[in-house]
Amino acid sequence: MNLTDDTARLSEFVLTKDLLVEGVHYLSDDPPEDVAWKLMAVNLSDLAAKGAEPVGVLLGYPLGDDAWDRAFLKGLGAACAEFACPLLGGDTVRGQGARTLSLTAIGRAGGKVPLRSGALPGQALWVAGTIGDARLGLEVARSGEGPEALLRAYRRPVPLIEAGMALGQIVSAMTDVSDGLLIDAARMAAASELGAVIDLSCIPRSDAARERTGSSRAARLEAATAGDDYALLFSLPRSVTPPVEAKRVGWTETGFGLRLIDAGESVPLPASLGWEHGRD
């Protein structure tokens, strides 16, 4: 069973539900305010991929450590304010062991709701946002050493809500890149019954990431398989330029599976294309 990336459509609303597990999706010593932010961000990113405007969230929360709970709720309130997305309700329980945080986010869809499965052959694949920052930020969090910009990308990812709303009405297919560009591109291609080509020379990376690990093929391949970035991957006819800042990273083709190139040269696929749920 893999329910992830599923959003449900209900009349003019889009609903999504993403969980964060302590020790799996965040570190036990991550600041609770940042964990709250991330819980909001990962869910709102799912809405962004549907071109939906956030309406509100429901929280499922395991009460435990009073100070942690207070800081978390303060952080959630701040994130709700930042994203203009109120807490509508939810449930609290007495927690035990590793926390499982659950959020359901509700968004209002635009006239068109893009699917992951809507790509057509011969379309251009684009990415809005940068790739690979969050994984490097996780290393910064673990080691306690490294640039703030990367740490922030890991702890406080920003869902591309406005970009998603602008893109939602014109793209053929869209998904967020929460699990890694390669795996999410492969899923989009499979859902659309197509093949896809990703050009490693076009991966959008931040200045901070390039400074940190350089621009070797290995560094770019690592970025392309890193999760937690919440960029948007979408397909458009070749003649169309996206109305938001984005980078063209490849194209769809008839056939099956994912191919990798690096400035024209064919590159073998890595053993893992990204994060696979249920194997975490």
Next chain:
Amino acid sequence: MNLTDDTARLSEFVLTKDLLVEGVHYLSDDPPEDVAWKLMAVNLSDLAAKGAEPVGVLLGYPLGDDAWDRAFLKGLGAACAEFACPLLGGDTVRGQGARTLSLTAIGRAGGKVPLRSGALPGQALWVAGTIGDARLGLEVARSGEGPEALLRAYRRPVPLIEAGMALGQIVSAMTDVSDGLLIDAARMAAASELGAVIDLSCIPRSDAARERTGSSRAARLEAATAGDDYALLFSLPRSVTPPVEAKRVGWTETGFGLRLIDAGESVPLPASLGWEHGRD
């Protein structure tokens, strides 16, 4: 923070989110199919209290033991079919330790959505369903001995969806009795800025419960503070008879707090009125 009993209203929809925690809300050796049923039932009971018709659910699920997961999902499928309420999406994670199961249920509201806070002074308080069975069923589950009807009330509670839909359009206030009749009546009274009187001689109990523990005041008081029953408590003008099977258990009054009587005699309130969230 207590988000429980909160449902959110969104256009014509009602949303609720209830969690079940292993070892808190169900026993580790409860059959997974029954746990799935209960997760559905507790959420649909929240919708029933709003007079809403179930539309669908989103699941947040911690994968762990393959056999348990398969049985759970089979049970969830059966419950979805039974209640005509499809699984619309959700998220799976790799679980650790005690399971936290999360469900978001979406219902379509009728023309009127009753609140817990809508009771008026001098109204009759009614209960649809029986009280106290689930707690006795928990004892049966723990001891392995006792009537199937009580065990079933604990493991497979039936949300009063149709009764809720019929009542939703006429009641002044309604809530489900998930935490105990006394505590839920006290909450309804407080939310309505009223006092309430519950008559212990009128508590609706099943034949199986009466056979199990008799009809002493202590037995009735135990039933009135027992949780997990998913009956409906509602207020109506004294002149109105509910259109579903129900028992009149008391009335509202101006003032504050809860009073108990037993066939005219005043009875002191017990130390605990029921299950309090965050203290479980």
